[in-house]
Amino acid sequence: MLIAVLISYPLCGMSAQGIRDIVDRLQSIECYRATVDYQVLMSLQDDVRYSVDLMSKSVPGDTLIPCEYVIDWKVNSDESNAKGFSAYFKGNAYAFRGERLVEYHHEREPQQFMNRGIGAASIPGVHRQALFINLLPQLIAEDLEEIMTSPDYVYKFHPDTVVDGHRSKAVEAVMTMGGEVYREVLYAFDYDSAMPLFSEFENNPGALAEQTITSRYTYPQEKASCTDISEENLREMYPEIFDKFRESNYAIENLPGQRMPSFALPTTTGERYVHHAGDGFRTATLIVLIDPKSTFASKTVESVRQGVSALPYNADIIWAFISNNTDEIESVVERPDVGEHLLQSAKSLARDCGAASFPVIIFSEKDGTVKDVIVGFNNDMSDIVIEKALRLNMQ
Numbered sequence: 001m002l003i004a005v006l007i008s009y010p011l012c013g014m015s016a017q018g019i020r021d022i023v024d025r026l027q028s029i030e031c032y033r034a035t036v037d038y039q040v041l042m043s044l045q046d047d048v049r050y051s052v053d054l055m056s057k058s059v060p061g062d063t064l065i066p067c068e069y070v071i072d073w074k075v076n077s078d079e080s081n082a083k084g085f086s087a088y089f090k091g092n093a094y095a096f097r098g099e100r101l102v103e104y105h106h107e108r109e110p111q112q113f114m115n116r117g118i119g120a121a122s123i124p125g126v127h128r129q130a131l132f133i134n135l136l137p138q139l140i141a142e143d144l145e146e147i148m149t150s151p152d153y154v155y156k157f158h159p160d161t162v163v164d165g166h167r168s169k170a171v172e173a174v175m176t177m178g179g180e181v182y183r184e185v186l187y188a189f190d191y192d193s194a195m196p197l198f199s200e201f202e203n204n205p206g207a208l209a210e211q212t213i214t215s216r217y218t219y220p221q222e223k224a225s226c227t228d229i230s231e232e233n234l235r236e237m238y239p240e241i242f243d244k245f246r247e248s249n250y251a252i253e254n255l256p257g258q259r260m261p262s263f264a265l266p267t268t269t270g271e272r273y274v275h276h277a278g279d280g281f282r283t284a285t286l287i288v289l290i291d292p293k294s295t296f297a298s299k300t301v302e303s304v305r306q307g308v309s310a311l312p313y314n315a316d317i318i319w320a321f322i323s324n325n326t327d328e329i330e331s332v333v334e335r336p337d338v339g340e341h342l343l344q345s346a347k348s349l350a351r352d353c354g355a356a357s358f359p360v361i362i363f364s365e366k367d368g369t370v371k372d373v374i375v376g377f378n379n380d381m382s383d384i385v386i387e388k389a390l391r392l393n394m395q
Contacts, residue, residue: 016148018157018169019155019171022171023145025193026137026141026144026194027058028058029056031056031057032056032136032138032224033219033225034196034217034218035051035052035053035054035217035218035219036050036053036135036217037049037216038050038052038135039215040211040212042212048077049075050075050076051073052071052072052135053071054071054136055070056068056137056138057069062090064106064127065127067136067139068088068090068229069088069130070086070234072085073131082098084097084131085238086133092105092231093105093126093127094234095126095129095130096238100245100247101241101245101246103248103250104127140196152175152177153174153175154174154176156172156173157169163198166190166191166197168190168191168197170187171185171186172186173185181205181206183201184205185202186198187199197216197217198217199213200214200215231251231354239348239351243347243351246351246354246356248356249360249375251354251355252362253375254354255362255373256372257370258370259369259370260287260362260369260370261277261353262277263275263348263352265344265346266343267343268343277368280366280367281364282316283313283315284315284366284389284393285366286308286315286361286363286364287361287364288300288317288318288319288360289320289349289350289353289355289359289360290319290320290332290358291321292331292332294359297359300381301333303385304317304361304385305337306382307383307384307386310382311389311390315389316339317340318341319333319341319343320349320350321342321346322347323344323345326344329342355375357376359376359377360376361373363388363389363392364392369393
């Protein structure tokens, strides 16, 4: 359904007010969920079709973007099983695509969240680069604001019309730059609720690289409910992705000061070691996340044991191997010493702690509070273990 180029529309007060009402309603959505049938029709390449699940929560006080979101997508094709997700909350951005999970955190690298360049050539911050982010109602509101205020656009508001078989309120607009039509836009919103129903974008109309993008929205029958968006919930939603494809140790490095996460892991002798978040340990405890296949596995065990044996108090060690191969594990730790626990299948614990590489040593105080961490092997590890362990509170 292609729209015709608008010849000329004066900035009509009635049109502006009608669009302003829709913008206000889109910005006021507290919880939003929808599924979008997204199609890209291209003159030079094969057409592509996606299914996109949207969840967003308005956060007016966030200066980076007016909402938190999770966007889950997949290609609808027999030839492709490509899929991915993007998420943003409280200055944290995540994106999984092509077997790679990347993440950015504003407190660590604020420059990544800044726009680069000016005008049409501007590149937005990473939190605004997510695939399909412009389908979110809060971002549609921003686009409508630009359509109303930019001198590059002419537009018209249709207060009561039918688009794609639905009674709608619609916005048509044309963007012209340098005398050439750059973009044609059609947005359709439900007549009663003002929720997005349909959109169509014609990019580079009439050119060899002409591209048409259509989006059709469907909504759950029941009232939408939005879960809190946090790293913990993302790990629960995408456990395999965080297990296999996480590359950053940001989360584990920010674990100090928090309670040790819950875990229930088998021992190599068929028993089970259980720790609940909020519980303490018998004494100060070192939790060592370790891969038995690592070049540094045996050296890590040796260094940690040397460090702990030099302490003026008794500390427990939990060897938490991410493997479930008992033979591999026992080749690194043949038998636990007194105060040691030998656990396996610890990938879930590594994920919950945010560990992306190994070894990792977590120093927990007796009350279960994480005091410090070491990420990676160091030739001076036994001395570092002594230094950090001496700071633990034994009460």
